[in-house]
Amino acid sequence: GAGVSQSxxxxxxxxGKDVELRCDPISGHTALYWYRQSLGQGLEFLIYFxxxxxxxxxxxxxxxxxxxxxxxxxxxxxxxxTQQEDSAVYLCxxxxxxxxxxxxxxxxxxxxxxxx
Amino acid sequence: xxxxxxxxxTLSVQEGDNSIINCAYSNSASxxxxxxxxxxxxxPQFIIDIxxxxxxxxxxxxxxxxxxxxxxxxxxxxxxQPGDSAVYFCAEKGxxxxxxxxxxxxxxxxx
Numbered sequence: 409g410a411g412v413s414q415s416x417x418x419x420x421x422x423x424g425k426d427v428e429l430r431c432d433p434i435s436g437h438t439a440l441y442w443y444r445q446s447l448g449q450g451l452e453f454l455i456y457f458x459x460x461x462x463x464x465x466x467x468x469x470x471x472x473x474x475x476x477x478x479x480x481x482x483x484x485x486x487x488x489x490t491q492q493e494d495s496a497v498y499l500c501x502x503x504x505x506x507x508x509x510x511x512x513x514x515x516x517x518x519x520x521x522x523x524x
Numbered sequence: 525x526x527x528x529x530x531x532x533x534t535l536s537v538q539e540g541d542n543s544i545i546n547c548a549y550s551n552s553a554s555x556x557x558x559x560x561x562x563x564x565x566x567x568p569q570f571i572i573d574i575x576x577x578x579x580x581x582x583x584x585x586x587x588x589x590x591x592x593x594x595x596x597x598x599x600x601x602x603x604x605q606p607g608d609s610a611v612y613f614c615a616e617k618g619x620x621x622x623x624x625x626x627x628x629x630x631x632x633x634x635x
Binding site: 412439441443448449450451453456458463464467499501512513514515516517518 | 532558560565566567568569570573613620621622623624625626627628
């Protein structure tokens, strides 16, 4: 079946503009995660959804970042007033289970955001 | 946000040799561990997972070992192939539901 789909795959924007990144998780997956990966570095947790609610948004770097999920499916990550330090690859993942011992996260190929 | 480490170690092996990639995890309460492979321009790809009630799990050409005493995880790849060249990440998951990733190791397979 289809994997996690993210769009756009690449986004170049000017500093100060708002951007919206989209994630379509695997059908039926209840958990959805957003991560950020800067060049040559590891994955930084941003936010986690269970259904449409976000029990953990502790990784959002500032109030310029927000995310929502509707219908227990599609999620959007919005970055307002983008800054150059926001440049990174934004990865979305979904999982069919929650809890400490669960199923693995399945990742999309990410959106590469470049802020000029 | 949370992440572990800024330095990317590199492991260089000859094609056909076995590879061992190591990872130290941080939280003794973590009870689920995953290894991911990430190729350039792609998202992380699931390789193998292990729960804390096990110390070894085998897949096709891969084995994960878990040592909870010293909080150490390793990934063994048998008969390494050029297609195995990638960055490998370990990840741990606990009661908070979020997956915390390790630094990553670049595996370079020499033909």
